[in-house]
Every structure is written in structure tokens, then in C-alpha cells.
Amino acid sequence: MKLVDEYRDPAVARYLLEQIRELCDGPLNIMEICGGHTHSIVRSGMEQVLPPTIKFVHGPGCPVCVTPTAKIDQAIALARRPRTIIATYGDMMRVPGSSSSLLQEKAKGAHVKIVYSSLDAVRLAVENPDSEVVFFAVGFETTIPANGLSVIRAKQLGLTNYSMLSNHVLVPPVIRAVLDDPAVRIDAFLGPGHVSTIVGSQDYEFIPAEYHRPVVISGFEPNDILESLFMILKQRREGRCEVEVQYSRAVTKYGNPRALDVVKDVFSPVEQEWRGIGAIAESGLSLREELRAFDAYHKFHDWMPLQRPEEPSECVCGEITRGVKEPRDCASFGTGCTPERPLGACMVSTEGTCAAYYRYQLVTVQTGGVRD
Amino acid sequence: MNRQRLARSRPLTMEELPDVVQIAHGSGGKLTHQLIETLFVPLFDNPCLKALGDQAILDPSTERMALSTDAFVVKPYVFPGGNIGDLAVNGTVNDLLMGGATPAYLTASFILEEGLPTKELAFVAESMAIAAKKAGVQIVAGDTKVVERGAADGLYITTTGVGFVPKGLQWSPAHIRAGDVVIVSGTIGDHGASVLAHRFGIDFESQIQSDTACLREVVMAVRDLPGIRCMRDPTRGGLATTVQELSHTSGLNLRIRETSIVLQEDVRGICEVLGLDALYLANEGKLVAVVAPEEADECLRIMRTVKESKDAAVIGEVTDDIPGFASLETYIGAVRVLDLLSLDQLPRIC
Numbered sequence: 001m002k003l004v005d006e007y008r009d010p011a012v013a014r015y016l017l018e019q020i021r022e023l024c025d026g027p028l029n030i031m032e033i034c035g036g037h038t039h040s041i042v043r044s045g046m047e048q049v050l051p052p053t054i055k056f057v058h059g060p061g062c063p064v065c066v067t068p069t070a071k072i073d074q075a076i077a078l079a080r081r082p083r084t085i086i087a088t089y090g091d092m093m094r095v096p097g098s099s100s101s102l103l104q105e106k107a108k109g110a111h112v113k114i115v116y117s118s119l120d121a122v123r124l125a126v127e128n129p130d131s132e133v134v135f136f137a138v139g140f141e142t143t144i145p146a147n148g149l150s151v152i153r154a155k156q157l158g159l160t161n162y163s164m165l166s167n168h169v170l171v172p173p174v175i176r177a178v179l180d181d182p183a184v185r186i187d188a189f190l191g192p193g194h195v196s197t198i199v200g201s202q203d204y205e206f207i208p209a210e211y212h213r214p215v216v217i218s219g220f221e222p223n224d225i226l227e228s229l230f231m232i233l234k235q236r237r238e239g240r241c242e243v244e245v246q247y248s249r250a251v252t253k254y255g256n257p258r259a260l261d262v263v264k265d266v267f268s269p270v271e272q273e274w275r276g277i278g279a280i281a282e283s284g285l286s287l288r289e290e291l292r293a294f295d296a297y298h299k300f301h302d303w304m305p306l307q308r309p310e311e312p313s314e315c316v317c318g319e320i321t322r323g324v325k326e327p328r329d330c331a332s333f334g335t336g337c338t339p340e341r342p343l344g345a346c347m348v349s350t351e352g353t354c355a356a357y358y359r360y361q362l363v364t365v366q367t368g369g370v371r372d
Numbered sequence: 373m374n375r376q377r378l379a380r381s382r383p384l385t386m387e388e389l390p391d392v393v394q395i396a397h398g399s400g401g402k403l404t405h406q407l408i409e410t411l412f413v414p415l416f417d418n419p420c421l422k423a424l425g426d427q428a429i430l431d432p433s434t435e436r437m438a439l440s441t442d443a444f445v446v447k448p449y450v451f452p453g454g455n456i457g458d459l460a461v462n463g464t465v466n467d468l469l470m471g472g473a474t475p476a477y478l479t480a481s482f483i484l485e486e487g488l489p490t491k492e493l494a495f496v497a498e499s500m501a502i503a504a505k506k507a508g509v510q511i512v513a514g515d516t517k518v519v520e521r522g523a524a525d526g527l528y529i530t531t532t533g534v535g536f537v538p539k540g541l542q543w544s545p546a547h548i549r550a551g552d553v554v555i556v557s558g559t560i561g562d563h564g565a566s567v568l569a570h571r572f573g574i575d576f577e578s579q580i581q582s583d584t585a586c587l588r589e590v591v592m593a594v595r596d597l598p599g600i601r602c603m604r605d606p607t608r609g610g611l612a613t614t615v616q617e618l619s620h621t622s623g624l625n626l627r628i629r630e631t632s633i634v635l636q637e638d639v640r641g642i643c644e645v646l647g648l649d650a651l652y653l654a655n656e657g658k659l660v661a662v663v664a665p666e667e668a669d670e671c672l673r674i675m676r677t678v679k680e681s682k683d684a685a686v687i688g689e690v691t692d693d694i695p696g697f698a699s700l701e702t703y704i705g706a707v708r709v710l711d712l713l714s715l716d717q718l719p720r721i722c
Contacts, residue, residue, distance in 0.1 A: 010631055013704040045706025107390075116646075222704050340402055350647065360708045 007221035016226040017049055023233035024051045029185055030232065031178070031323055033171060034192035035062030035351025036220050042356040044222040054229065057186055057323035060174050060277065061195075063138045064091045064349035065321055067167045068273045069309040072097035075136045075165055077303050078296060079110040085128060086112045087121035088136035091349045096342055098309035102136075118143075118150035125154065125162035134296045138167040142194040144285060145259035148266035151287065151294050163296040166286055169272055171195055172203055173283035179211050183324045188232045190225065191217035193247040200255030201243050208241045219247040266291065275345055276311070276318020317344030320353050327357040334358060384410045400608030402712050424621075425544075426604060427471040427535075436539075438473035440464055441532040449496070449526045451570050453562075453582030456529055457499035459656060462586045463607065464533040465507040469591040470603045470659065472543045473535030478504065479513040480531050485524040496527065507586040509533065541595070543602040545621040545662075552601060552690040553668035554626055555661045556633070557590060557681035558583070560611050564653030565639040568646065580638045585657030590681045593674050599667030604660050612651035612710045614660050615688075615698040626662075628688030628710075629701045651700070651710070662690065 032038055038058045041047070047056065060066055076097050079086045086102060093103040093114065106112040111131070115121050121135035137147040147168070154162040171192060178184050191204055196217045204215045214235045218228035228246040235241060245251050263285070272284025287295045297304065311318070314332050319325040327333045327346070337343035339355055346354040389410055396403045413422060427440040442464045449456040461478065468475040480500065484493065504511050511531075562583035569580050587605065594600060606614035611633070615626040635643075635650050643650045657680060663671045668686060675684035693699070698710040 008703055010703045010705070017704070043708070044702040044704050045708045046704060048706035049704055104390075222702070226704070359711055 007219070007223045009223065012223050013226060016223065016230055019230050020054075020226065020233060021051055023230065023237055024053060025237075027053045027055070027187075028233070028236075029055050029057050029187045030190055030229070031057040031059045031186045031188075032190040032218075032225075033059040033061040033175065034190075034195065035065065035349065035353075036194065037190055037192070037218065037225060038062070038353055039351050039356050040220050040222055040225060042360045045360065046222060046225065050229070057184070058320065058326075058353040059323055060178065060274065060321045061140065061171065061192055062321075062346070062349050062351040062353075063140055063143070063167075063169060064095055065317065065345040065352045066169060066174075066274045066277070067092070067095065067138050067345065068275045069096075069098055069311055070273070070305075071165070071167050072101070073305045073309055074297065075102060075134075076100050076105055077305050078134050078165065078300060079105045079112055081132070081300065081303055083131045084111065085124060085131050085133045086110070086136055087115045087124055087133055088112065089116075089138070090114045091351075092136055092138060094342065095345050095348045118147045119153060122150050122153050122157070122159070122162060125159050126157065129161060132161050132163065134300075135162070135164045136167075137164050138169075140169055140171055140192070140195050141198045141263075142192075144168050144267065145198060145256075145262045148262045151266050151291055152262070154294060155291070160293075163294050163299050164287065165296040167272075168267065168285040169274065170269075170283050170285065171199075172206070173280050174274060174277070175204075175207065177277065177280050177283070178322060179207075179213075181322060181324075184322060186213065186323070188213055188236075189215040190228055190232075191215045191243070191245075193217060193219050193224075193250065196245075196247070196251040196255070198256050198259050200253050201245050201251055202253055202255075204243045208243060212241055214241045215243045217243070217245045217247050217251050219249070274321075276321045312343050315344035317346045317354075320346050327354045330354070400613060404608075405712065425471065426467040427473065436537040438468045438471045438535040438537055439532070440467040440471075440535075441530065442467060443528065443530040445525070445528045446567065447525055448567070448570060451567050451582055452579040453566055454584035454656070455496055455499050456527065457496035458503040459582075459584050460529040460531045461500050461503035461507060461509070461511075462584055462656060464531040465503075465509055466587045466605045466657075466659070468533050468535035469587050470543075470605055471535075471537060472541045472591070472595060472600075472603075473537045474592075475507060475509045475533055475535040475588065477534045478509050478511045478531050479515075479533075480511050480529060481515040482517065483524055483528040483530075484516065484518045485526055486518055486521040488527055493527065496529075500529075503586065507588055538595075543600060545602050545618050547601040548618065548622040548624055548662050548690055549601070549664070550624060550690050550692045551665050552662050553665050553686055554615065554628060554688040554690065555663055555668065555672060555675070555684055556606075556611065556687045557587075557659045557661075557675060558657075558683040559634050559636050559639070560606075560655060560658070561635060561639045561643070561650035561653035563607075563656040564610065564648075565636075565642045565650070567654075568648070569638075569642050580636065580642065583655055583657035585680050587657065587659050587680060590659065590675060590678045593678050594661070594671050597663070597667050597671055597674075599664030600671065601662040601664065603662075606655045606658055606660055608654050609712065610650070610652040610654055611660065612649070612698070612700075613712055616710055616712055618660070618662065619698040620696050622690075623695050625691045625694045625696075626688060626698045627691050627693070627701060627707070628698070630703045631701075632685055632687040634683060634685065 102112050125133035207215050216228040216231045267285035268288050269282040270284050270286045292298045316330045342348045346352040427438045444460040465475045566580040566582040604614045619626045675681040
């Protein structure tokens with residue numbers, strides 16, 4: 001595997017920072033939509049070296065963080081079902097439901113397996129014909145096509161012991177919801193890189209067209225993000241407002257048509273509950289009606305918990321996910337809520353804002369930072 | 373955020389430990405530390421264990437003896453670049469070496485799964501014999517247990533080693549001073565990446581080889597330099613965990629630079645694919661040395677003459693900026709804290 005070093009060159013970083021300082025002429029609140037960006041920004045300590053007037057507002061783009069407690073409770077209920085294997089991506093293991101997590105269930109003897117691709121979940125079903133394999137599938141546009149493919153594959157193989165508990169969420173509707181919220185103040189967007197490789201850049205045209213905010217779709221290395229900031233500032237300086245692609249080594253205008261076809265064949269849009277944000281119309285995808293045999297929610301409806309769980313009242317995950325609050329605004333941050341004992345999902349995923357702050361930001365406060 | 377948040381949380385009492393043991397209790401991160409500090413240290417109560425070093429240095433009247441033990445449960449037990457056998461020998465031998473001891477004897481205890489092919493066991497035992505010869509140790513005692521099929525995963529090995537520490541030599545994090553230099557003996561994360569790549573069937577153009585190696589030659593080459601404060605091998609938890617432990621024990625700040633840390637290209641590749649941080653990946657043939665500034669150049673020069681440490685480099689310095697915490701200078705010029713990992717590294721999903 002070849003990796004390009006220019007994205008990690010300190011000299012390039014210094015040059016971009018100079019350009020940014022030169023162009024920056026006032027406060028700028030930028031929402032990075034994707035959790036991968038949050039991770040990279042916080043991990044590199046970027047806010048220490050940027051002009052203090054540039055603020056990142058961390059967006060709702062961490063699939064683990066926006067999965068509602070009710071959905072976790074459903075997965076836990078299925079994990080307790082006899083002869084059932086829950087297959088899921090690693091981060092979902094630790095997300096707290098209302099009284100347990102999949103990790104705790106696993107320690108108590110439930111069959112919970114971490115998979116790295118959706119087809120691994122199908123393979124589990126083939127290898128364990130006497131068990132039901134429930135693939136707990138969460139994700140944005142990036143992972144939805146691959147998850148959809150697993151259903152197509154299971155159908156081709158004639159499997160009757162494979163089903164999917166899905167929490168698939170879409171970026172554009174939640175951006176609209178965020179922009180329509182008067183509490184949220186954002187001047188520009190860092191567009192999600194991986195999501196855009198699938199859907200293309202065209203999905204974000206409504207942001208400049210209807211909301212008059214620039215969008216730059218960015219790669220994930222700190223230098224990618226610095227270059228994207230430079231492009232946003234340049235748009236502002238030149239009085240432009242449009243969708244631009246910094247991550248041009250991976251993103252095209254129309255995305256990946258084959259992946260988009262899979263999504264259309266397998267899923268249909270539904271109203272979706274977002275943790276901390278609430279329900280948003282047509283912001284989620286669930287399996288099409290003719291594929292209900294693979295939908296764990298319908299297949300095991302009798303196992304689903306009846307009670308709607310309460311979100312922990314001391315947790316402000318929702319406001320953090322909407323970019324209204326920062327982790328340090330939360331009374332539980334770092335004390336009642338830590339990565340070992342998370343209260344909310346933002347502390348669980350490595351892409352969660354709170355987890356990223358917890359791991360990487362303590363030193364800024366202690367040393368007073370190295371802002372110039 | 374106030375200073376209080378930076379303070380380490382109060383040690384748990386035994387009742388506060390989780391109801392059931394979780395996988396993360398064996399990952400070398402916070403839960404492992406919690407378990408050790410809450411359960412084993414108080415129960416097995418003795419000064420050697422309390423020091424929480426890589427080895428216990430005993431002090432009989434004639435000669436000072438180092439004692440260390442380690443269990444090996446690696447999955448898969450044969451991986452590119454090594455197997456559980458040479459790992460079990462090198463791991464314990466290296467722990468002895470990190471205290472400046474000359475390794476001398478090992479014991480080995482096996483837990484085998486019913487149904488393990490004899491030739492697999494022979495292959496592993498042979499690797500152990502070869503590794504022991506290379507490391508200059510004799511395996512003088514052992515034990516074998518067999519458990520039912522399914523109750524273990526192939527085989528597990530526990531080795532215990534004894535070594536002798538020269539008169540007057542006292543390596544310890546307590547001797548670290550502000551201004552000291554941090555040296556690492558080569559590339560980082562090779563073993564962890566090799567095992568992960570193999571486990572998940574990720575094929576790169578070339579296979580990532582584990583760095584499993586005996587560090588005897590490296591340590592013997594530099595042991596006489598009086599400026600060496602201490603050494604550690606960054607195994608479970610990786611480089612980040614080791615510099616954090618050294619910062620914590622010394623009450624100083626080990627500050628390392630992202631630009632000075634060298635990764636093999638394939639290791640960086642797998643980290644990007646699986647969303648892992650190489651600083652937290654295990655190494656099995658590397659050491660971190662903290663050295664007085666005036667002897668750093670000489671130490672580096674000598675290390676580079678030895679095969680196992682030919683890529684040795686200075687990766688940072690010791691400061692008193694943030695006492696008890698390690699930090700990383702990122703390549704864009706910011707500085708952030710390096711904490712212990714809370715749980716096993718789990719891959720990103722988007």
C-alpha cells in the first residue's frame with residue numbers, strides 16, 4: 001500500500017497555516033460534519049495553532065453517537081435471545097443502552113461478534129446454520145451500500161437465519177435540521193469525505209443555494225483540513241459561496257452509481273430518531289417492505305422492549321451532537337462520564353466529540369495552549 | 373476545565389470492579405491497571421510487585437537477581453515473523469533486560485487445548501529452544517496442562533525468568549530528570565499490525581512481519597553507559613502507554629514528537645484501514661531508553677551498530693511542563709496529552 005507523504009508534511013502545514021492567518025479577518029464558525037474530521041482536528045491539536053477566531057463546531061457525523069438508546073436496547077434484547085449471534089462493528093459494543101451494553105452482555109455469555117465487513121456477518125450465518133445471526137448495522141451513506149449488499153447476498157444464498165437490525169442515517173436531512181435550528185450558528189461546512197465518495201458532491205448543493213453557506217469537502221489528514229479551511233476563507237474573501245472539493249483524490253460530483261443502486265434496491269427512506277436531536281423526516285433508511293424477512297425488528301418483534309428508554313438527564317450529548325454545546329459545558333465530562341464508564345454515546349466512539357476531547361485535549365488547558 | 377479534572381481518579385475498591393471480567397481487562401490499558409492496582413497488588417502485597425516495573429529485582433546478600441513472569445495468549449499463535457514460542461522467550465528475557473539484568477534462566481508453563489496437533493506443539497517448542505539459545509538463557513523448569521477443546525485457543529504459555537543485575541547498576545524511572553532524552557530503538561507498531569493484519573486477512577503487497585526479537589545485544593552494548601536512566605519495552609499498549617507510564621512514575625513529562633517516530637509504510641496502511649493509532653500498537657522487539665542528554669549521541673551511535681536497533685532515533689525529551697503526563701507534539705506544531713488507552717482499540721466504522 002502506497003501512502004502519500006505530502007498530507008503529513010510539517011512544511012506544508014506551516015505554509016497553509018500562514019495562508020490561513022493572512023486570509024482570516026474575523027470570527028468563523030465551521031461545522032465539521034463527520035466524526036472522522038473531529039477526531040483528526042482534536043488529535044492533531046489543530047485549534048491550538050489556528051487563529052483564535054476560527055472555531056470548530058462538531059457536527060452530528062458519528063454514526064455511533066446518533067444511534068438512539070432505544071435501538072441499543074433492541075440489540076441487547078436480541079443478544080439475550082437463545083441461539084442468537086449479534087454481529088456488529090466494534091464501536092457499537094460499548095454504547096450504553098438504558099441498563100447494559102453489548103460488551104457487558106458478551107461478558108455475561110451472549111454471543112456478540114465484532115465484524116469488519118457486512119459480508120463477514122453473512123459468513124457467520126452460513127457457518128452457524130442453527131443460530132440466528134443478527135447484523136446490528138449502523139452507519140451513514142458510506143457504509144449503507146455495503147450493509148445493503150449483505151442482504152442481497154443472504155437472499156441469493158437462500159439464508160433464513162440472517163437478519164439486520166438497522167440504524168442507517170443520512171447526512172443531508174440532518175444538516176437541514178441543524179441549519180433550521182436557531183440555536184446553531186454556523187458560517188461554513190467541512191463536508192464529509194468518505195460519505196461523499198459514495199453520494200458525490202452534488203448532495204450538498206442545497207447548502208450554498210438555500211442557506212448561503214460555503215461547503216468544502218475535505219480529506220482526513222490534518223493538512224487536508226487546513227487546506228479546506230484555506231479554501232473556505234478564500235471563498236469568503238472572494239465573495240463566493242459554493243460546494244468545493246478539497247478531497248478530489250477520492251470524491252467526484254456524482255459519486256459511486258453502483259453503490260447508490262444497491263441502496264435504492266434494498267432500502268427505502270423512513271423517519272429516523274437521532275440521539276439528542278429527535279425525529280427527522282426521511283432521514284433514515286430501513287429495508288424495503290419486500291425484504292422484511294431480513295429485518296430483525298419485524299422478524300423478532302415479540303422480543304423488542306416495550307418501554308421507551310429515558311436518555312440520562314445529566315448527559316448533554318444531544319446538544320453536543322448539534323454543535324450547541326462543547327464537552328466542557330457538560331458537568332459530567334471527565335468525572336461522571338469517561339470512556340471506561342460512558343454516560344452518553346459521544347464518549348464511546350473514537351469519533352465522538354467527548355471521547356476525542358477526553359483523549360486529546362487535556363493538555364491544552366494545562367499548558368495554556370500554544371496559540372500565538 | 374480545572375486542574376482537578378487532570379488529577380488521576382481515586383483508586384477503586386474491590387467492590388467497585390465490574391461484576392464480570394471483560395476482554396479489556398487484559399489489554400494493558402486502564403482496566404488492566406485498575407485490576408492490577410485494585411486486586412493483585414493488595415492481595416499479593418510485597419514491595420517488588422508494588423513497584424509495578426517490568427521486572428522484580430530481588431536483593432539476596434550475594435548478587436542482585438531480577439525476576440519476571442509473563443503469560444502469552446497471542447491469536448493466531450503463528451504469525452508472520454514469529455510464533456507464540458519465540459514470543460514467550462523473548463518477552464520475558466526482554467523484561468529482565470529492561471532492568472539491566474543479564475538473563476540466565478527461564479521456566480515455561482503451557483496450557484494446551486485438547487486436539488492441538490503434536491507437530492504444532494513441537495514447532496513452537498523448537499522455536500523456544502532456538503530463541504532461548506540466542507538469548508543466552510536456559511529453560512530450567514516447566515509445566516504442562518491440557519484443557520478441554522474449546523476451553524483454550526490452541527496453546528498458552530507462561531514464562532518466568534531470572535537474571536542477574538551487575539553491582540552498582542540501578543535503572544529506574546525515579547532517576548529520570550528534566551532535560552533527559554527519549555530514544556526508541558526502531559519502527560513502531562510492527563507486532564500489533566502484523567497480528568491484526570493476519571487475523572483479519574488483510575493482505576498488503578508485502579506481509580507485515582512482527583518485530584519479535586531478543587534485545588540482549590542492544591542492552592549489553594550500551595549497559596555500561598552511566599547516563600542511562602531506565603529502559604522499557606513498549607509491548608502491550610505500545611509506545612504511548614510506555615511513555616505515559618514513565619511520566620507517571622517519574623512525575624515528569626515525556627514529550628515525544630510525531631515527526632521523529634518512524635512507522636513502516638504497511639503499518640501505517642493498516643492503521644488507516646482499521647482506524648488504529650500505531651502509538652498504541654504492541655512491539656515485541658523494541659525498547660525505549662531515557663538517557664542523560666550528554667550521553668544521548670553516544671548511546672544512539674552504539675545502538676545503531678546493533679542489528680535489532682539499527683533504526684534507533686531520538687523521539688523526544690523530558691520536561692517538567694505537565695508533571696505525570698506524557699505528551700505528543702503533532703506535526704502541525706500543536707501539543708497534546710498521551711493518555712492510557714481505555715479499552716482495546718476498536719476500528720472506526722465510518
